[in-house]
Amino acid sequence: MNSKPLSGSNSRTPEESKDNVTRLTEKREKILEGALRVFLAQGYSASMDAIAAEAGVAKQTVYSHFKDKHSLFSALIDRLLDHFVSAGLTADLLSLDAASFIRKISHITLSRMDDWEYVSLLRLIIGESGRFPELSELYVSHMVKPGIQKLADYLRANQQVRFSDPDATARIIHGALINFVILQEVMHGKHAMPMPRERLINSIVDMVLFAGEQGKQSS
Amino acid sequence: MNSKPLSGSNSRTPEESKDNVTRLTEKREKILEGALRVFLAQGYSASMDAIAAEAGVAKQTVYSHFKDKHSLFSALIDRLLDHFVSAGLTADLLSLDAASFIRKISHITLSRMDDWEYVSLLRLIIGESGRFPELSELYVSHMVKPGIQKLADYLRANQQVRFSDPDATARIIHGALINFVILQEVMHGKHAMPMPRERLINSIVDMVLFAGEQGKQSS
DNA sequence: CTAATGCTAGACTGGTAAGTATGATGCCTT
């Protein structure tokens, strides 16, 4: 339980010495990591004492880095959104054919089902979207909107298949995938209504490609 | 709003007298209505004092009808699930052709976007799915599963269009619709990424029908 | 009338939590 590896160490040891800025950001990091675990596990109702304890830091230190609980919470959500946003679709995917492309981004999206942090974040943001609408709006504008936008752009630019409404189609694909995550993991529905990811992905690919056939009148 | 016409077996003063059972259920009703407003507005962290006040009832009365906060909360969610479950798809829809059927149930599902109670319930159940997994499982097994089941059954039985995987297709349709509700209303995304419901529905109909064309090889 | 039952209003208990205050300790800079 008790852990104090830092206190009794040597005096100087230039190798390990850290300047002020480093120490500050290190503490801030520890706090955010502790807050991450506690907030994601317990929701916004988690206590600041629990967060400080989890971070291995005095409560006062938390308050010296963050004005109050809400500031810490917002900073954490910002950070998490940034983290997950970076794992979007990269440029090399754009060269794929439609079927492979849809399949690939479906796999990427559904792979987040295995990420406890992502599932908890989703639950937390939706659950607190009443109390903190600005956070859910941040989620929408930073993660959902760009994702759907890129997907729609791909569909629009694709020469292989012509889509009558790429934006709406992108929303359908995204909705089917995210709702699968919410249903299976966030709402613990995987036991009551199991379904392998592959089946969902196959059906999505089929639907999207054959829906596109409608407008395919090039040759 | 509505009075109780049930009090038939009254012995004396027929006009205004109410028997014990009626009075009991009336109080219980007031409590549940107050709890509904307060829980849906503030989440599970709402105080019992606030609920009693909103219900226009003494706090002790709340505790004489419900063992504790959790019991009241569970009873309320049960009640709400029952209420929304009843508004499902009725038998007369089954005679519609595929396009009209999909369009109709899409409209029904999306009409709940305008229902503050439904949107709040969705937020509440997802938000508390960490603390109260049994409630989200109830939601899944009582509302989502039967809904998807009926939709899949329709798709499976439909002679007009043949679907290679009706269950997965039903999930896609349902996911696209529910996620639209979550994105636009629960997470306040309707300003950041507006889209008319009709556009979504049209695209869903197109996708579903043309996807079915694939397996249509009867003649 | 009387007893029973349900309700009300308010006080009370015990516990938790946000945020502050205090005094001490150790590290860095000058």
Add this chain to the structure above:
DNA sequence: AAGGCATCATACTTACCAGTCTAGCATTAG
């Protein structure tokens, strides 16, 4: 060496809240 700064441990203040208790009030039934 000395002052400054971040940190630490702990206690404190204030407030809220779940759940209980009490005493009085109203209606109903015997």
